[in-house]
Amino acid sequence: MVRKKIIQKYKELYEEGKDRENSLGQYSDFFSNFFENISLRELIGWMVKEKSKIKVLDVGCGDAGFLNDLKKQFGEKVFTSGIDLIDFTGTDEKIIGDALNAEWPKEFDLIVSFRTLHEIGNSEKILTKALDSLKKNGMAVLSFRMQEFVNGQLDFLGEMKQGDARFLQQIGERAYFKKAQIESVESFKKEKGIKFLNGVTLIMEKTG
Secondary structure, three states: OHHHHHHHHHHHHHHOOOOOOOOHHHHHHHHOOOOOOOOHHHHHHHHHHHHOOEEEEEEOOOOOHHHHHHHHHHHHHEEEEEEEOOOOOOOOEEEEOOOOOOOOOOOEEEEEEOOOHHHHOOHHHHHHHHHHHEEEEEEEEEEEEOEEEEOOEEEEOOOOOHHHHHHHHHHHHOHHHHHEEEEEEEEEEEEOOEEEEEEEEEEEEEOO
């Protein structure tokens, strides 16, 4: 019942157009915060060159602008798949529903999510699903917004909780995730004399 209320809240926001639009250029800007020597466009181009055809999943894809840009640039060399609460068009495959409980397709070369994971919540379950959906040597780049000052009070954003922060900072110690090579990039801010965890981005490559 609680989950249904959460889903309804975000569906209403998205139906108003909140945080729906995205593009390859926008995602590349996010990506450049974590990779200095290669752009997202270059990474995907390298993957296409190495594998001839790749599968890409965007979790919380909004209007699927990023995926549609990939299609325009790489054509049939990229199979595009998206998950979102609200319908979208232009992709090869789409899953409409709650990413936390939907069945994810498998065998992806690349999974990304830069803007919405804090609104989905339950980071451990999301990362387990992402790892299970990668093919061997596939990569996931997943960003979680964590904390901000809201109305003068430091609080977790969206559906994030203290347990998510603890899990994301300790994920390398969890047995299930030993089948992946994981790099964690933590972003801290300081406001009102308080240093806090603003976000965590995980770069996860499936090795086993």
